[in-house]
Amino acid sequence: MKIGVIGLGYLGVTHAVAMAKLGHEVIGIESDREKLKLLSSGKVPFFEPGLQEALIDVTKTGNLSFQEKHDRNSASCQLHFLCVGTPQEIGSYAADTSHVFAAAEELARVVSEYTIVVGKSTVPVGTAEVLRGRMSELAGFNVIVAWNPEFLREGTALEDSLNPDRIVVGSWDSAAVEKLREAYKPILDNGTPLLALDVPTAELVKVAANSFLATKISFINAMAEVAEVAGADIVDLAEAIGMDERIGKKFLRSGVGFGGGCLPKDIRGFLSRAEELGVGAAVDFLRNVDEVNLRRRDRVVELAQQELGDLQGKKILVLGISFKPDSDDLRDSPSLDVALRLSALGAKVRVHDPMALGSLGDRYPELERAKEIETGAKDAELIFLGTEWSEYKSIDPASFGDLVANKLIIDGRNVLDVAAWQAAGWRLIALGRNVHN
Ligand SMILES: NC(=O)c1ccc[n+]([C@@H]2O[C@H](COP(=O)([O-])OP(=O)(O)OC[C@H]3O[C@@H](n4cnc5c(N)ncnc54)[C@H](O)[C@@H]3O)[C@@H](O)[C@H]2O)c1
Incomplete structure (x- = not known):
């Protein structure tokens, strides 16, 4: 099939490559010239494991091309996937859908016959219906709109796209569902179910899923707050409750909380949309979910002050600034936020990250960049592990201890071997854990 993918960020590039890998002829449209x-x-403009190699492979097959604007060829695609961003609006909780509407309107102006548009961006429920009206008006015929939310996780994005747990399609038109079945055929043949739903349900599935995941993380972090004052251990507690199969162990790891370009803005966008719909009270708990999450960042700053006193001039190394390992995405990153707050309190903060220093560009010059963990650690008075990259888990605490001025570490992700670090003479503070020496 000839397929258009509009908006080539984390979602769009992955989707374009995945569709080309399935054998489709894919035209990617991206308005950012860089x-x-x-x-x-x-070159993939960001880091995502395996994606660079896959892009090169599919480009060689001739199945994937890129352009800035639509032309007659791209306008005639059998499916047009909308993958542009829906960030949080500045000054409000609402999702900013202006990019979705702008991209859809650009497309509506160039199409001249039967057109199927498939939204993949995460949008407030009700968006697709408005979009369908606006596109049809501009195009001068009934544009078919379907919503096909995306559940990929950065770090395993390509694998998630090619082997998803399920494919959700919301549509008013069975022809769109059939075209999507055709497009995803190899994935469906592997046993992945396709759920054909009504449009509002499909739009809601995505924000509901993210709200649930965010709630699960904040639940265990709320328990961590309690564990800290009660002298209990959050890792043991999570293990014990996670063994109940109704609860499950996944997304039950306490730490400095969630971030990224999805969960925080999606729960806020959901709060805002639910209020518009008059059912704000139904999801008001998400406000607490957000607050618990942000309080974990406060806690790290508080611990740093408790341990070091006035932070003015104190040398602190932050290990990891991406919002999660195996990604260079800095959007709403908890560890970067903590780094900036420590720096604002006068600390001399160095940041290390295996992949994300490039994403900083020339922003935040107050943060010193450490290319090597060892150079960053030199004379440090406190280490804060904020993102659980695997290479941090394998640091040898004994030799690492020789570099620092003060063997003090806050494990913000509960991934370090407490006994090994303590045996090497470190004072290790683990969020929510009763292990402090
Ligand atoms: N990143 C994820 O892990 C993920 C996962 C699932 C769903 N989503 C959702 O997917 C959407 C996109 O997320 P993302 O992380 O890829 O965002 P992003 O900001 O990385 O990418 C969006 C891209 O769209 C481009 N764009 C904007 N307007 C355009 C236009 N009119 N024409 C062509 N290109 C245009 C931008 O330049 C940018 O490159 C969001 O709604 C997000 O919530 C993201």
């Missing part, structure tokens, strides 16, 4: 230039020269 990104377009990189993609056209075979």
Whole structure:
């Protein structure tokens, strides 16, 4: 099939590559010229494991091309996937859907016959219906709109796209569902179920799923707050409750909380949309979920002050600034937020990250960049592990201890071997754990 993918960020590039890998002829449309230039020269503009290699492979097959604007060829695609961003609006909790509408309107102006548009961006429930009206008016015929939310996780994005747990499609038109079945055929043949739903349900599935995941993380972090004052251990507690199969162990790891370009803005966007619909009270608990999450960041700053006193001039190394390992995405990153707050309190903060220093660009010059963990650790008075990259888990505490001025570490992700670090003479503070020496 000839397929258009509009908006080539984390979602769009992955989707475009995945569709090309399935054998479709894919035309990617990206309005940012810098990104377009990189993609056209075979480079993924961000870090995502395996995606760079996959992009090169599919580009060689001739199945994938990129352009800035639509032309007659791209307008005639059998499916147009909308993958543009829906960030939080500045000054409000609402999702900013302006990019979705702008991209859809650009497309509506160039299409001349039967057109199927498939939204993949995460949008407030009700968006697709408005979009269908606006596109049809501009195009001069009934544009078919379906919503096909995306559940990929950064770090395993391509694998998630090619082997999803389920494919959700919301549509008013069975022809759109059939075209999507055709597009996803190899995935469906592997046993992945496709759920054909009504449009509002499909739109809601995505925000409901993210709200549930965020709630689960904040639940265990709320328990961590209690554990800290009660002298209990959150890792043991999570293990014990996670063994109940109704609860499950996944997403039950306490730490400095969630971040990224999805969960925080999606729960806030959901709060805002539910209020518009007059059912704000039904999801008001998400406000607490957000607050518990942000309080974990406060807690790290508080611990740093408790341990070091006035932070003015104190040397602190932050290990990991991406919002999660195996990604260079800094959007709403908890560890970067903590780094900036420690720096604002006068600390001399160095940051290390295996992949994300490039994403900082020239922003936040107050943060010193450490290319190597060892150089960053030199004379440090406190280490804060904020993102659980695997290489941090395998640091040898004995030799590492020789570099620092003070063997003090806050494990913000509960991933370090407490006994080994303590045996090497470190004072290790683990969030929610009764292990402090
Ligand atoms: N990142 C994820 O892990 C993920 C997972 C599932 C769903 N989502 C959802 O997918 C959507 C996109 O997320 P993302 O992380 O890829 O965002 P992103 O900001 O990384 O990418 C969006 C891209 O769209 C481009 N764009 C904007 N307007 C355009 C236009 N008119 N024409 C062509 N290109 C245009 C931007 O330049 C940018 O490159 C969001 O709604 C997000 O919530 C993201």
